Amino acid sequence: MARPNMKPIVLFFLKLLLIGxxxxxxxxxxxxxxxxxxxxxxxxxxxxxxxxxxxxxxxxxxxxxxxxxxxxxxxxxxxxxxxxxxxxxxxxxxxxxxxxxxxxxxxxxxxxxxxxxxxxxxxxxxxxxxxxxxxxxxxxxxxxxxxxxxxxxxxxxxxxxxxxxxxxxxxxxxxxxxxxxxxxxxxxxxxxxxxxxxxxxxxxxxxxxxxxxxxxxxxxxxxxxxxxxxxxxxxxxxxxxxxxxxxxxxxxxxxxxxxxxxxxxxxxxxxxxxxxxxxxxxxxxPRDHPKGRRSWVLDIVLPVGTAVVLLSLGAIAFLLVRRHFRYAEVRDNWEVEFGPHRFSYKDLYHATGGFEDKNLLGVGGFGRVYKGVLQKSRLKIAVKRVSHDSKQGMKEFIAEIVSIGRLQNRNLVPLLGYCRRKGELLLVYEYMPNGSLDKYLHGKEDNTILSWAQRFQVIKGIASGLLYLHEEWEKVVVHRDIK
Structure with a gap:
């Protein structure tokens, strides 16, 4: 009789033992x-x-x-x-x-x-x-x-x-x-x-x-x-x-x-x-990493740190470009020959507090006028910022710079300088703390009443300024915005 194969039986009992x-x-x-x-x-x-x-x-x-x-x-x-x-x-x-x-x-x-x-x-x-x-x-x-x-x-x-x-x-x-x-x-x-x-x-x-x-x-x-x-x-x-x-x-x-x-x-x-x-x-x-574990600094912190550095550099570059364009100006060769001092847009921006509404002096036919104080000299100025939709274009702007910059009369507001930026036209005048004449004649907030003697002096001053513009200066200047 053939001897029975005991191997499957032994394996079966071993399996039961392991399970147990x-x-x-x-x-x-x-x-x-x-x-x-x-x-x-x-x-x-x-x-x-x-x-x-x-x-x-x-x-x-x-x-x-x-x-x-x-x-x-x-x-x-x-x-x-x-x-x-x-x-x-x-x-x-x-x-x-x-x-x-x-x-x-x-x-x-x-x-x-x-x-x-x-x-x-x-x-x-x-x-x-x-x-x-x-x-x-x-x-x-x-x-x-x-x-x-x-x-x-x-x-x-x-x-x-x-x-x-x-x-x-x-x-x-x-x-x-x-x-x-x-x-x-x-x-x-x-x-x-x-x-x-x-x-x-x-x-x-x-x-x-x-x-x-x-x-x-x-x-x-x-x-x-x-x-x-x-x-x-x-x-x-x-x-x-x-x-x-x-x-x-x-x-x-x-x-x-x-x-x-x-x-x-x-x-x-x-x-x-x-x-x-x-x-x-x-x-x-399990021993899946016999050569030792990798440093999380190299695999995680380094890529993240690199990304942070690149993003930071990008942000810095963006801010620098943004800053450059914020204060960017337009300069042409013809400006060299003119007398009035050119101001940087950055100086005018900071002087007027970023052209905030609280510094707004008035709105005229050619744009808005803002009060400002130059940071270095502490000089008070008035900045006329010609609006984009103004009818006063570059030709008129240049003419005003050339003309008014050479005017010398005590009854005319001195033009201190100018600036050009992205189509914006900015004129810088000496600040007149007493404001415009119409406020004294028609204003309700100020109770000051001009005497006839004061009114006569005002009329004489205006007439003197107009005479200088119309006849005494080398060129005839027609002024249509008397204040």
Whole structure:
């Protein structure tokens, strides 16, 4: 008789053995509510978002995509109270996690949480860690307790640094937090642990019903025993937070840095210590970057910084060009031979406060007249800014410059200079503080009444000025705007 082939049978039993080792081990029924996962290859977890279980048995909460989040829950609910009006029972949990990033910086972190529902679809990624959103963060109606492993410092939540462990109640402003690490049992010294170091670490979370105290302890995976001193110890009565029935699980999120968050093993128990996780059975973290991680300074800050520098240079160039065109002027060769001093548009612009309406003296047939004070000499001036639709064109403008600039008579307002800019025609006169004659003759605001002697002097002055223009100067100038 031929000998039967035992290889398929052996493989079958080996497969059953492996499934049994990686499956959750429920102990003593539903009353004690204990479980332990030494790997998640055959675990029946409730997953959503980017969460998945890898072929090797790793619980991958985020898969390296940016602005993502993932959730994983133990399928069975927890009965947290032993009687309807009782307080929340003591519980303990432990888990092994690892954070992988191609940079020496990761985002944003993960949490172990207890919530009234497995539905966190309204939560947001990035700084909200897949737990809350901008509207419900901090609401007492959330009924959520969480321990955060945060690798990003958010000032809005009062984070102490970019590498900390915190106890959260209904929101992300931690009740208590501490830089990630552990205290040595021998001498009590603190040793820092980097959450995003690509190394597996173990965390213990304990709630004492009698003391209403939450303790969080962590250690590197190569430590065989749990440190005696927790890094976070917070007094808080969870009976005022958690519902009678709740679910325990994990949440995680990423921001702009591609990061993978893993859970390797997990255990939980009510009214007793969490079962010990068999560390020898845990799957290994992936080692996708054997040559070491790249610096986020080179890959992120450098491109962003370059873009900022280029944008800044562009903005500076734009402002310089804008400034140039704001004060740009028109200059022609014929202007050299004329006597009146040419003012820069920039000086006139600042002298009149940018031609503000409060400095407007009046509006004539040829344009608006503004009062101004030259910044350097403090000389008061009047600037006639010929409007674009004025009938007085360039020819008349030049004639006025040539003619009035040479006039010398005490009854004529001296022309101090001019400016040309983008079709704008500007004449600069000496400022007459007493204003126009019509205000004294017809104005209602000023109660000053001119005597007949004063009126006679005014008439003589006007006549003298007109005589000078019409007959005494070398050229005949017809003046049609007497004020």
């Amino acid at each position: 080792l990686s499956a959750p081990q429920l102990i003593a029924g539903d009353e004690t509510q204990k479980f332990v996962y030494s790997g998640f290859a055959s675990a029946n977890l409730t997953l959503d978002g980017t969460a998945s279980v890898t072929p090797s048995g790793l619980l991958e909460l985020t898969n390296g995509t940016v602005m993502s989040m993932g959730h994983a829950f133990h399928p069975a609910p927890l009965r947290l109270r032993d009687s309807p009006n009782g307080t929340i029972q003591s519980f303990s949990a432990s888990f092994v996690f690892g954070i992988i990033s191609i940079y020496d910086l990761s985002s944003h972190g993960l949490t172990m949480l207890v919530a009234p529902s497995k539905d966190l679809s309204k939560a947001m990624p990035v700084q909200y860690l897949g737990l809350f959103n901008g509207l419900n963060n901090g609401n007492t109606t959330n009924h959520i307790f969480a321990v955060e492993l945060d690798t990003w410092q958010n000032a809005e939540f009062g984070d102490i640094d970019y590498n900390h462990v915190g106890v959260d109640i209904n929101g992300l402003s931690s009740e208590k937090s501490h830089t990630a690490g552990f205290f040595h049992d021998q001498n009590g010294t603190f040793e820092n642990l980097t959450l995003g170091s690509q190394e597996a670490m173990q965390v213990w979370v304990d709630y004492d019903r009698e003391k209403t105290q939450i303790d969080v302890t962590m250690a590197p995976l190569n430590m065989t025993t749990k440190p005696k001193r927790p890094i976070v110890s917070a007094r808080y009565n969870l009976s005022a937070v958690l519902k009678d029935v709740a679910y325990i699980g994990f949440s995680s999120s990423t921001g702009t840095i591609k990061t993978q968050h893993y859970v390797l093993g997990w255990s939980f128990a009510m009214n007793g210590p969490a079962p010990v996780i068999n560390l020898s059975m845990l799957p290994k973290l």
